[in-house]
Amino acid sequence: MGYDIIGDVHGQGGKMKALLKKLGYRIKDGAYRHPEGRQALFLGDLIDRGPEQVEVINIVRNMIEAGSGRTIMGNHEWNALGCGMRDPEGSDYLRPRIEAKMKEHKEFLRQVGMDSPLHMELVDWFKTLPPVLDLGSIRLCHAWWNPDSIDVIKAAQDRNGKLGDAFLIGSYRKRTAPWQAIEYVTKGYEVSLPGGDTFLDHNEVPRKEIRVRWWDDSATSYRKAALVPEGERSRIPDIPMPKEVKLGASSNVPTFVGHYWLTGTPGVQNATTAVLDYGAGINGPLVAYRWDGEILLNNDKLIWVKG
Numbered sequence: 001m002g003y004d005i006i007g008d009v010h011g012q013g014g015k016m017k018a019l020l021k022k023l024g025y026r027i028k029d030g031a032y033r034h035p036e037g038r039q040a041l042f043l044g045d046l047i048d049r050g051p052e053q054v055e056v057i058n059i060v061r062n063m064i065e066a067g068s069g070r071t072i073m074g075n076h077e078w079n080a081l082g083c084g085m086r087d088p089e090g091s092d093y094l095r096p097r098i099e100a101k102m103k104e105h106k107e108f109l110r111q112v113g114m115d116s117p118l119h120m121e122l123v124d125w126f127k128t129l130p131p132v133l134d135l136g137s138i139r140l141c142h143a144w145w146n147p148d149s150i151d152v153i154k155a156a157q158d159r160n161g162k163l164g165d166a167f168l169i170g171s172y173r174k175r176t177a178p179w180q181a182i183e184y185v186t187k188g189y190e191v192s193l194p195g196g197d198t199f200l201d202h203n204e205v206p207r208k209e210i211r212v213r214w215w216d217d218s219a220t221s222y223r224k225a226a227l228v229p230e231g232e233r234s235r236i237p238d239i240p241m242p243k244e245v246k247l248g249a250s251s252n253v254p255t256f257v258g259h260y261w262l263t264g265t266p267g268v269q270n271a272t273t274a275v276l277d278y279g280a281g282i283n284g285p286l287v288a289y290r291w292d293g294e295i296l297l298n299n300d301k302l303i304w305v306k307g
């Protein structure tokens with residue numbers, strides 16, 4: 001079967017419909033379907049930021065029901081789940097509703113109505129999303145294919161990829177195995193800069209931790225490994241990262257992730273890794289990889305619609 005893997009949509013219904021159309025999907029019996037039976041695989045982060053978050057979810061849910069689409073869980077769905085689900089062992093939510101944690105989620109809550117029946121129904125749906133989708137010949141997770149964490153999550157997923165409540169609740173308890181696995185797989189690896197150095201992220205917020213290019217074996221220094229706005233790169237120290245920070249090499253199975261908000265002309269990261277997030281949630285293009293069974297990924301298979 002052919003798969004079209006699609007990066008973080010973040011509530012951008014217009015770009016999503018334009019991309020599905022460009023990929024050849026058409027609405028039939030209430031859902032986007034491809035005439036050749038292809039399937040669209042979404043990399044998570046369907047929500048937050050954009051103006052049509054409920055519509056985006058409805059399109060994906062209709063495709064799942066029709067068998068023409070699937071999605072995994074991104075860090076934004078995991079955050080949303082924690083914001084909507086109470087901790088059975090306390091009086092608070094699993095992810096406390098404090099200002100700092102709600103900032104990026106406010107627009108979603110405004111669109112669905114906080115604590116409305118729709119909100120609660122969507123929280124229940126987020127619970128069903130698999131953080132890992134391993135189809136044998138291709139692999140998907142939102143941020144980092146870390147083999148140990150992937151194993152922890154796979155062991156907890158049922159045959160539909162769903163995690164049980166116990167694992168999900170555990171994933172909000174810091175420094176437990178479920179928490180570590182979800183952190184790595186949906187948010188990636190973040191490394192503190194030495195000497196308390198900082199840089200400015202896309203929102204011009206000073207940060208002490210860098211996201212790193214885990215798929216790149218040659219990225220051994222902080223400066224080379226850092227995923228930061230290009231103008232900030234010179235602020236990152238050009239010294240080797242400590243050995244314990246050395247990341248696993250990318251695998252030999254084509255692996256697709258979103259999350260990293262790349263810029264510039266879309267391109268694969270190497271023959272077996274493609275990052276498909278180019279900031280579609282704000283001004284960037286929404287990017288897909290059209291996969292037809294190839295073992296080595298290449299740039300000709302990327303298709304996108306502009307921001």
Ligand SMILES: [Mn+2]
Pocket residue numbers: 008045074258259277
């Ligand atoms: Mn994202």
